[in-house]
Amino acid sequence: MSRRNPPLPPEGPEPPPTSEDEAVEIPVDGNLDLHLFQPRDVKELVTEYLWACRQKGVLxxxxxHGKGTGALRRTVHTLLPTLPEVAHFQTASEADGGWGATWVRLKPL
Structure with a gap:
């Protein structure tokens, strides 16, 4: 019969709990990687990011959105035509991510 050792106490203080609704600072540099976000947040995130880019003159x-099943791509491609600030969009070239990314051209302010 073997005895299990008791669990070791954690070293150092535990990090504070994080909230799923915690704000995340995203650089407004013209590249938005959706891999880091929940699919349910994509529409709002893309809309706000494009607004911020336009405000900074990043057109x-x-x-x-990744290749995967294509669900995020479809969500993005369904959303973009509804946004008045979008001049046009197209699938990226192979060098820029192929069908795993979309280029969006925004109308200037």
């Missing part, structure tokens, strides 16, 4: 934006 060419690459949205990285």
């Amino acid at each position: 060419d934006v690459r949205i990285i």
Whole structure:
């Protein structure tokens, strides 16, 4: 019969709990990688990010949605035509991510 050792106490203080609704600072540099976000947040995130880019004069934006099943790409491609600030969009070239990314051209202010 073997005895289990008691669990070791954690070293140092535990980090504070994080909230799923905690704000995340995203650089407004014309590249938005959706891999880091929940699918339910994509529509609001893309809308706000494109608004912020336009405010900063960043008119060419690459949205990285990944290849996967294509669900995020479809969500993005369904959303973009509804946004008045979008001049046009297209699938990225192979060098820029192929069908895993979309280039968006925004109308200037």
